[in-house]
Amino acid sequence: MLPVAILVVAFASAALVYPAGKVHGRLRDSLAVLSTLLLVGLIGLGYGAWREVVYVPDFLGVQLVLRLNPLAWFFAITVAVVVSLSTIFSLSYVRHKESADFHYAATLAVEGAMLGIVLAGDLLTFFIFWELMSWSAYLLISCNRGRALDAGLKYIIMSLVGSCAMLIGLLAVYSSLHVLSIPLVAERMQTASPGFVLLVVLTFGLGFGIKSAMVPLHTWLPDAHSEAASPFSAVLSGVLIKMGIYGFVLLMYGLVGLRLLLGLGFGWLTFSHVLCWLGAITVVIPAFIAVLQTDAKRLLAWSSIGQIGYIILGIGFGTSLAFAGGVFHALNHALCKSLLFLAVGAVEHHTGGVRDLDRLGGLAKRMPVTFACALIAGLGLVGVPLTGGFMPKWLIYRTLIEEGSPFLAFAALLGTWGAILYVYKLLHNIFLGQLPEEHRAVPRAPASMCIPIAVLGLAILLFGVAPGIPLRAVQSIGEVFGLAQLKVTLWGLASDAGALNLLNICLAVAVAFAAVFLVMRLGAKGPRVSQEDSYAAGSAVPVGRYHYTVDFYNPLCRMISPYLKDRVDRFYSWLAARGGEIADLTRRMYTGYAGTYVFYIVSFAALLIFLQLVWRIW
Amino acid sequence: MVTQIIQIVLSPLIALAVAVLLLGLSRQIIARIHRRYGPPIYQPIIDIIRLMTQRGISHGALFELGVVFALAGSLVTVLFVPLGGTSAPPGAYPLAHGLLSPLSSSGGLLVVIYLMLFGPISIALGAGASANPNASIGVSRKMLLALAYELPFLLVILAVMSHYGTISLAEIVSRQQDTAWGVVSVPLAALAAFLILPAMVGIRPFDLVGAPQEIASGPLAEYGGRYLALLTVQQGVHLFVVIALFVDLFLGGGLNVITFLVKVLGVFVIAEMINAVLPRVRIENALKFCWTWPMGLAFLQMVVTVVSR
Numbered sequence: 061m062l063p064v065a066i067l068v069v070a071f072a073s074a075a076l077v078y079p080a081g082k083v084h085g086r087l088r089d090s091l092a093v094l095s096t097l098l099l100v101g102l103i104g105l106g107y108g109a110w111r112e113v114v115y116v117p118d119f120l121g122v123q124l125v126l127r128l129n130p131l132a133w134f135f136a137i138t139v140a141v142v143v144s145l146s147t148i149f150s151l152s153y154v155r156h157k158e159s160a161d162f163h164y165a166a167t168l169a170v171e172g173a174m175l176g177i178v179l180a181g182d183l184l185t186f187f188i189f190w191e192l193m194s195w196s197a198y199l200l201i202s203c204n205r206g207r208a209l210d211a212g213l214k215y216i217i218m219s220l221v222g223s224c225a226m227l228i229g230l231l232a233v234y235s236s237l238h239v240l241s242i243p244l245v246a247e248r249m250q251t252a253s254p255g256f257v258l259l260v261v262l263t264f265g266l267g268f269g270i271k272s273a274m275v276p277l278h279t280w281l282p283d284a285h286s287e288a289a290s291p292f293s294a295v296l297s298g299v300l301i302k303m304g305i306y307g308f309v310l311l312m313y314g315l316v317g318l319r320l321l322l323g324l325g326f327g328w329l330t331f332s333h334v335l336c337w338l339g340a341i342t343v344v345i346p347a348f349i350a351v352l353q354t355d356a357k358r359l360l361a362w363s364s365i366g367q368i369g370y371i372i373l374g375i376g377f378g379t380s381l382a383f384a385g386g387v388f389h390a391l392n393h394a395l396c397k398s399l400l401f402l403a404v405g406a407v408e409h410h411t412g413g414v415r416d417l418d419r420l421g422g423l424a425k426r427m428p429v430t431f432a433c434a435l436i437a438g439l440g441l442v443g444v445p446l447t448g449g450f451m452p453k454w455l456i457y458r459t460l461i462e463e464g465s466p467f468l469a470f471a472a473l474l475g476t477w478g479a480i481l482y483v484y485k486l487l488h489n490i491f492l493g494q495l496p497e498e499h500r501a502v503p504r505a506p507a508s509m510c511i512p513i514a515v516l517g518l519a520i521l522l523f524g525v526a527p528g529i530p531l532r533a534v535q536s537i538g539e540v541f542g543l544a545q546l547k548v549t550l551w552g553l554a555s556d557a558g559a560l561n562l563l564n565i566c567l568a569v570a571v572a573f574a575a576v577f578l579v580m581r582l583g584a585k586g587p588r589v590s591q592e593d594s595y596a597a598g599s600a601v602p603v604g605r606y607h608y609t610v611d612f613y614n615p616l617c618r619m620i621s622p623y624l625k626d627r628v629d630r631f632y633s634w635l636a637a638r639g640g641e642i643a644d645l646t647r648r649m650y651t652g653y654a655g656t657y658v659f660y661i662v663s664f665a666a667l668l669i670f671l672q673l674v675w676r677i678w
Numbered sequence: 679m680v681t682q683i684i685q686i687v688l689s690p691l692i693a694l695a696v697a698v699l700l701l702g703l704s705r706q707i708i709a710r711i712h713r714r715y716g717p718p719i720y721q722p723i724i725d726i727i728r729l730m731t732q733r734g735i736s737h738g739a740l741f742e743l744g745v746v747f748a749l750a751g752s753l754v755t756v757l758f759v760p761l762g763g764t765s766a767p768p769g770a771y772p773l774a775h776g777l778l779s780p781l782s783s784s785g786g787l788l789v790v791i792y793l794m795l796f797g798p799i800s801i802a803l804g805a806g807a808s809a810n811p812n813a814s815i816g817v818s819r820k821m822l823l824a825l826a827y828e829l830p831f832l833l834v835i836l837a838v839m840s841h842y843g844t845i846s847l848a849e850i851v852s853r854q855q856d857t858a859w860g861v862v863s864v865p866l867a868a869l870a871a872f873l874i875l876p877a878m879v880g881i882r883p884f885d886l887v888g889a890p891q892e893i894a895s896g897p898l899a900e901y902g903g904r905y906l907a908l909l910t911v912q913q914g915v916h917l918f919v920v921i922a923l924f925v926d927l928f929l930g931g932g933l934n935v936i937t938f939l940v941k942v943l944g945v946f947v948i949a950e951m952i953n954a955v956l957p958r959v960r961i962e963n964a965l966k967f968c969w970t971w972p973m974g975l976a977f978l979q980m981v982v983t984v985v986s987r
Binding site: 484 | 747793812815821899961965983
């Protein structure tokens with residue numbers, strides 16, 4: 061009954077939290093936090109469990125099933141942890157906002173829907189929760205009004221296109237295989253014709269691609285992520301787009317199966333190839349578009365698209381190493397990106413809504429915890445050793461190199477070097493350098509903001525030193541799909557060729573650090589002076605205005621910006637404009653004069669008579 | 679286990695010693711090319727001791743930790759780069775074969791390129807802890823320069839790794855010792871790597887990150903005293919790591935530590951000759967240069983490697 065209990069708790073608290081807010085703010089806050097923590101606990105109980113519950117025995121001849129297996133567990137725990145931390149962060153972020161009740165209710169509804177997606181045991185349940193998620197996320201994205209309304213509209217239209225495609229796929233599956241339960245569909249899929257399999261993969265893939273914001277289906281994401289409230293941006297970027305990734309994993313490995321999938325396509329042009337190259341494009345171009353951004357949240361949004369590319373590359377490549385890398389990176393990105401969105405949210409909250417990277421600076425001393433954790437998360441995105449990002453990226457690079465795809469590996473590495481640039485730009489422009497005069501009075505962040513950020517930061521470090529913890533969970537997913545086993549140890553990988561032991565690296569860094577630190581202590585100690593007391597070759601550096609942030613990477617930006625226009629977005633906008641024109645033409649039929657309508661009716665009747673006289677249809 | 683500990687202690691010490699030697703030698707070589715006498719070869723040692731006794735100001739914990747992490751990161755990188763020696767047959771005593779690559783089996787070349795990031799990132803963060811705009815300008819240049827040389831460098835190492843079909847640096851070295859050096863088997867990649875070598879170690883014509891006359895030494899502007907001493911050592915160790923990597927990738931490593939260091943010295947002297955005669959370029963020119971010739975050569979090498987596999 062565990063899966064049912066999880067969903068009941070999620071949706072019941074979503075329903076209760078809104079009226080609770082009308083009674084008292086504290087009641088609402090504690091209800092929201094406790095229920096999200098309860099969900100983390102409930103899902104934690106299900107570790108390693110295999111459960112299947114039929115919750116509606118007969119719905120128009122279809123059995124509706126919830127099931128818990130390692131794949132569902134892995135994504136469910138990620139969702140639950142990120143949402144609970146985001147809720148704790150919301151406590152001080154949305155306290156004084158009018159829409160606070162609505163924010164908590166909708167966030168819990170999104171959580172319930174996401175948990176429903178991963179726990180769904182048949183495609184109909186999956187689709188129902190998928191739609192619930194899309195719509196409740198829409199409400200949250202457009203909650204801020206203004207530009208957020210446009211962003212939300214863009215999001216929901218693209219989501220609807222994806223949903224329609226999925227619905228077509230769903231109907232195709234049901235009409236030709238006559239089942240919807242995932243294991244049965246997977247079984248019958250093995251004997252289906254290749255054309256049918258391709259249809260299913262493409263229709264479902266369109267829906268998942270839009271949700272996970274894979275290039276060229278990404279255009280909703282930069283607007284939606286930057287316009288949503290920051291705690292919800294963390295959920296959006298951390299876990300909501302991972303539902304697309306979950307969908308891909310389920311579709312490629314669960315429904316179609318790797319054997320069938322790798323042969324899917326025309327000659328050398330296979331589905332897996334196309335997906336990998338789309339992944340590679342998704343890695344590279346958004347990473348460099350992110351470098352050009354000046355809005356902190358927009359930068360993070362583009363970076364999310366780039367990081368999704370790695371996950372797609374990993375699961376699209378289809379070896380067990382790459383699969384482990386891709387799924388592990390989904391977790392790593394969820395942690396890093398939600399931390400960064402929360403950190404930017406904390407900055408935004410304390411500076412009165414400033415997230416323009418040209419107007420911030422020097423906040424490291426005011427917000428030390430936020431800075432330290434943002435640094436960890438930034439390094440985690442880059443994939444520096446001893447952060448959670450290293451292991452998944454290492455796995456992906458290694459597979460690509462050893463399996464003979466150096467160009468894909470180059471794309472992956474290129475994206476990483478783009479990531480270094482935008483991560484440093486983000487950290488430097490917000491936290492380092494001179495503190496502008498307008499932000500002198502920024503207060504310290506409250507504990508309810510620091511705690512979620514610190515928890516995420518520690519988790520990234522823990523998974524960096526002991527990647528075996530998540531890798532074991534990832535490995536049991538691979539087991540479900542019958543992938544080859546990796547030799548996972550707590551500290552990394554043990555294998556004959558190319559072992560990796562992060563404990564070694566950790567110890568080496570610790571010892572070297574201690575040694576250098578001791579040597580430094582031997583030297584003469586100088587005084588600590590204020591940050592502004594700096595050297596400028598004889599002239600004084602003006603204080604509070606000379607933070608070098610505007611056009612931080614000017615020479616590079618001038619070189620690459622002509623090539624990095626988002627043409628896809630423009631194409632979709634053009635398409636939408638043409639659609640609008642056609643709709644406008646149709647509208648002109650309704651003139652408002654009764655005479656015109658009579659004319660329509662008469663001419664239609666005349667047409668019918670004409671058809672009957674000439675061709676005798678009826 | 680004991681062998682490994684000896685190796686782990688020995689290789690950073692060798693790196694430190696060679697780093698200081700290279701710094702002194704660099705000033706000598708440049709002076710001689712400029713027809714000056716130049717300072718004695720042990721001048722960096724004098725400088726470091728002097729700096730350690732001088733009281734340099736500090737801007738806080740991040741400012742100090744940046745320096746410590748930078749040097750620690752560079753020293754850790756040394757552990758992953760083979761410093762000469764032939765791989766011992768299983769069961770044999772590794773030190774007898776002069777093998778000095780204590781951790782190079784762990785993660786391979788991919789770990790090395792990531793560990794090489796520790797230095798620049800730490801210095802950037804430390805410099806950012808001050809409010810000196812010169813430091814920020816220097817860091818911005820460093821990031822761009824890193825992007826400029828990393829693209830061809832990544833292509834180069836991907837070509838080498840694909841050519842030998844492994845990500846292990848130790849195996850790449852031993853394969854070269856069995857057959858031909860990298861210069862012969864992947865010549866275009868070797869040429870590309872040599873062209874970006876000055877940019878990687880930050881010497882002329884690519885010394886625009888420090889550029890004392892323009893931005894008051896950039897990231898190092900605020901550092902003095904013991905911090906500057908450690909950063910000087912860090913620069914030397916970084917120089918050593920980059921050249922050692924070049925020797926390992928293209929010149930077959932070394933049969934023992936001595937031959938390895940001789941090769942390092944050879945590459946270093948050639949690089950210093952370039953350093954002595956060329957003027958500084960601007961960052962745009964550095965980007966353009968790195969992305970045309972070295973990038974083109976490395977790309978060509980990669981195509982050749984992929985096609986010939």
